[in-house]
Structure formats: C-alpha cells, structure tokens
Amino acid sequence: MKVGKVVSRPPMYINENASVLDAVKMMSENRLYGLVVKNDAEEPIGIVSERSVILRFVLRNKPAKEVQVKSIMRSPIPTVSEGDDVKDVAKFLSDNALTRCGVLDNDDKLMGIITITDLARYISVQSITDVLVSHRNKKYKYICKVCLKGTMEPVFNGAGEITVFKCSNESCGHTE
Amino acid sequence: MKVGKVVSRPPMYINENASVLDAVKMMSENRLYGLVVKNDAEEPIGIVSERSVILRFVLRNKPAKEVQVKSIMRSPIPTVSEGDDVKDVAKFLSDNALTRCGVLDNDDKLMGIITITDLARYISVQSITDVLVSHRNKKYKYICKVCLKGTMEPVFNGAGEITVFKCSNESCGHTE
Numbered sequence: 001m002k003v004g005k006v007v008s009r010p011p012m013y014i015n016e017n018a019s020v021l022d023a024v025k026m027m028s029e030n031r032l033y034g035l036v037v038k039n040d041a042e043e044p045i046g047i048v049s050e051r052s053v054i055l056r057f058v059l060r061n062k063p064a065k066e067v068q069v070k071s072i073m074r075s076p077i078p079t080v081s082e083g084d085d086v087k088d089v090a091k092f093l094s095d096n097a098l099t100r101c102g103v104l105d106n107d108d109k110l111m112g113i114i115t116i117t118d119l120a121r122y123i124s125v126q127s128i129t130d131v132l133v134s135h136r137n138k139k140y141k142y143i144c145k146v147c148l149k150g151t152m153e154p155v156f157n158g159a160g161e162i163t164v165f166k167c168s169n170e171s172c173g174h175t176e
Numbered sequence: 177m178k179v180g181k182v183v184s185r186p187p188m189y190i191n192e193n194a195s196v197l198d199a200v201k202m203m204s205e206n207r208l209y210g211l212v213v214k215n216d217a218e219e220p221i222g223i224v225s226e227r228s229v230i231l232r233f234v235l236r237n238k239p240a241k242e243v244q245v246k247s248i249m250r251s252p253i254p255t256v257s258e259g260d261d262v263k264d265v266a267k268f269l270s271d272n273a274l275t276r277c278g279v280l281d282n283d284d285k286l287m288g289i290i291t292i293t294d295l296a297r298y299i300s301v302q303s304i305t306d307v308l309v310s311h312r313n314k315k316y317k318y319i320c321k322v323c324l325k326g327t328m329e330p331v332f333n334g335a336g337e338i339t340v341f342k343c344s345n346e347s348c349g350h351t352e
Contacts, residue, residue: 020234021234021235021237021336021337022336024230024234024235025235025336027230028230028231028235031311031312031313033311050226050227050230051226053229053230053234054200054203054204054226054229054230055204057234058196058197058200058229058233058234058240059197059200059201059204059240060240061197061239061240061241062239063237063238063239064234064235064236064237065237065335065337116308117305117308117309117311117312120301120304120305120308120309121301121302121305123301124301125296125297125299125300125301125304126297128296128301128304129293129296129297132292132293132296133293133296135207135209135293136207136293137207159241160197160198160201161197161241
C-alpha cells in the first residue's frame, strides 16, 4: 500500500508567530495531535505535536500565550513521498522516533501529514510496536533548522527550567 | 495472555502537591509518558500523562511551576485486574479513550500501569487501531473525583484561557 492512498485528512495550519496557547486550543477543539506551521508567506515550514509541547514548552515555565509556535516546532518537516510503501514509512517513523511526518506529492508539495494512527490499520503489529517503542528507546531529536547538522539541546537554569535551546554544533550555536 | 504477565516496569510516583514542571521533568528524564500520583499518606490517588498536561494544563496559561499535579491528574485511577485478558484491557482503553490504566493485583493493590505500547505486541492490529483512533472519536472525559458522576469541564475566560475546571453535575459543582 502506498502512503499517498492513506493520507486522508487535510492538515490544519497555524502561523509560526501564533502562541502555544493558540496551537493547543486548535488541537483540542479539533481533536488533532499535530498541526502544520506556516510562515507569513504561507509556506509550510514545520510541524508541532503534543510531544513538541511537552518537550519544548512546559519546562520553559512560561505561560502558553508568551511562547511562539516557531520556538517549539520541528523544522524542517520530516517527509516521505506519496509513492512510498506504508511499511517503509513506519520504519522511517520508528528510526527517527517520530509519531508523524509530512507526505510529499510527485511535485514535492506537501499533500498531508501521516501519523502512526493513520498507518495502524495497514501495517503489522511488529511495525506498530516498533514505532510506539521507539519513543522510549531513542532520543527525540530536534535537528537545528539553521545548520541542519547539530541538535537543539535544552539549557537549564538552577531552578530546573529551560532557558533556551542551543544547537550542539559549536560552529553554529543557533539558539531558540 | 493475562495483563498481569505484561506489566513489567514499576511505575514512577510523584506527590500530588508537586508542580507540572516537576512532573514533566521526571517524565522527560525517564522517557516516561505517565506517572502515578500519590498523596502525603503515600496512597496512589491518580495518574498524569502527557495528554493530561496538554488538556488540563496548557490552556490555563500559567507557568508550569505554579500549577499542581493534583489539579491536572485523572483521579480515581482507571483500573483493570491482573487476571484480565490483554484483549479486554485493550477494549477498556478504547472504550474510555485512554492510553494507560492501572493494573490491580489479587489483593486490589496497584501493581503497575499498562499502556497501549506495553500491550501492542500482544494484541491484534484491529485492537491497537481501535485504541489509537478512540482518541480522535471520543471525548477524553475526566470524571469528577468528588461526586464520581459529573465530568470536569473547562470554564474559559474571554481570552480563551481556562480559568478552572468545573463538575458538570450541578448538585456537586466541584472545581479544580
């Protein structure tokens, strides 16, 4: 089964400057667990999920209205192609400890987001288990959107709060 | 397969008066997606999960250190018995749109927490899909821990923030 046949629901979009409060409100009202983030030019530039909110927002210890979506999103969007087999997409999710990724059409345009829930009925128990367990066994990495080499690592203060995320690649040093 | 055979990892505990920041820190350091909440008498009284944090914390628009675990936990803990078949546990999770529940031993003591991830390798694709999809199709209900009849419903202010959760049972009216 090709993944392009399985992507059914169009994704919902949120602007990169919207707040985490806006994003979670949109997710909870629509019972979605992820959104696509667009910039002002309406280009899709990232995704946010419940996991991003947990790992990249809560430990900042700030009110949800004061943190922007762009500082917690995963960017660039991890993607597969519409012609890829669902088994390979499950492996891609598992290898990268993801719950969702973008699906590109034949013109390399984002046609939608595929999640482990969407895939579940088309793959084996083993593949589903691999994806679910990958989050326990692998580090959930955020690649630096500037250098695309380092990973964004939290910097904690003495109170156990995240003050900023910093790229692990010293020659880059991007923070967000 | 009996669920008691599948519960492997002992749960981690957090005090009900700890903050959401403490809970999420403990979850992210240990790569757990849920914790058991205890009161000062060391009795297990609830569970918190990533989903509780999303649905019951973020929209309050407060820093994570200012919100206590007891105001976002699910209490009482939804439970099954160690002798229950994994298929029936999957149905219980799906019927109640849960990702995890407690497992009681033959003395009705909490022996651990079982999650859809723990169950995955022992149940069918259909059962896994049912559990995963249930979160999209069903409302994630928090039963009132005081009257055990109403559900805790968010009360929003004009700014779209949750000010409090209130029991839907008018003769109870518990808020948290």
